[in-house]
Amino acid sequence: MAERREYEGLLDEDEDDDGVPRHLFPLCDPTHLLHRILVLVFMCFLGFGSYFCYDNPAALQTQVIQDMSLNTASFMQLYAWYSWPNVVLCFLGGFLLDRVFGIRLGTIIFSLFVLLGQVGEYTAVIVVCGLFSIGGESLAVAQNTYAVNWFKGKELNLVFGLQLSMARVGSTVNMNVIGWVYGRIEAMLGSTGHTTLGITLMIAASTCLFSLICALILGFLDRRAEKILHKEQGRTGEVIKLTDVKDFPVSLWLIFIICVAYYVAIFPFIGLGQVFFIENIVYIISAPASPLLGFMVDRTGRNILWVMLAVITTLLSHMMLAFTFWNPWIAMCLLGLSYSLLACALWPMVAFVVPEHQLGTAYGFMQSIQNLGLALMSMAAGSILDLKGYLFLEVFFIACLCCE
């Protein structure tokens, strides 16, 4: 006991037993819930710009096809060119996050890529898509890694739900605003065409600048918390190696398979969904539903059960659209709920099966496999639609979901 008194005498009387400064306001105290909520706000806005701009082609489908003289197959190549670089670079981005840059610098670098990719010349669309895509996917890896670092063991599914909600707000705002922006610019210039499209996309890039600012603030708060909480002392010191991928557990590979087989029936569907005139109902429902469903998963656990329920419900939604004449609102609302449930329950599961020092690489690899599926399916979906029509396309999506 004497030793303890002596030790306490050495403590800065302004610090508590854990070495945390005593007189921090709750909002400035990294151990306080209020501070973690502040960090969560910036975490949620981190992906806003990337998600907002990711859906530019879907929101401007008619304008893009007209201004760039595309058919559906070549239109869908815009999504394919978003996904192809990420088949490799997303995994590399996650590895660089774990091994080289660290979460703070990596997030800032990837946010910068998203901004530069979005403001690039629209005529170099393939190059721009590649730059934007490397940033967009790796930024999502960084966002997921931040979420686990700050909220694992607490409200992780709710946090993923809130992040997804903000992402869907970005997509929904895009789907409902960017077409109006295009119209105003067309009225100002007196014509449609590349210039009108390019200015519209430059305006959309302002959301990516906002996300870059959030990345900078988040980096400051994370560094500050690390110093106050002496987090570097708690690190295991283990570092990821590329060869660690071969030692990923079977459970993680199953998560990867579920992810790719599910998302190939979601993103290409929404990308082509303008014909359903209500394609963005999936995002409109997902925005409020994701946090609520994330909270429910947090309280009940059983992530695998919720993932299975989400897949079955999504399968039923696509079957309703393909084989019934029921009001499409029913299927689209079900799809919005099931997609939200899947995203809240599946992505946090990665943190349950891999150690902290492998998180970025695991999420990067998961999104690389997802993007391989999306690249192939986006091109296939575009061609199927051109050649066979919507019924065959729905059967195609149903077949993908049956692989789960």
Ligand SMILES: C[C@H](NC(=O)[C@@H](N)CCCCN)C(=O)O
């Ligand atoms: C959460 C999930 N994320 C993804 O699918 C990632 N590929 C990130 C997409 C980033 C778009 N710019 C989702 O969006 O459901």
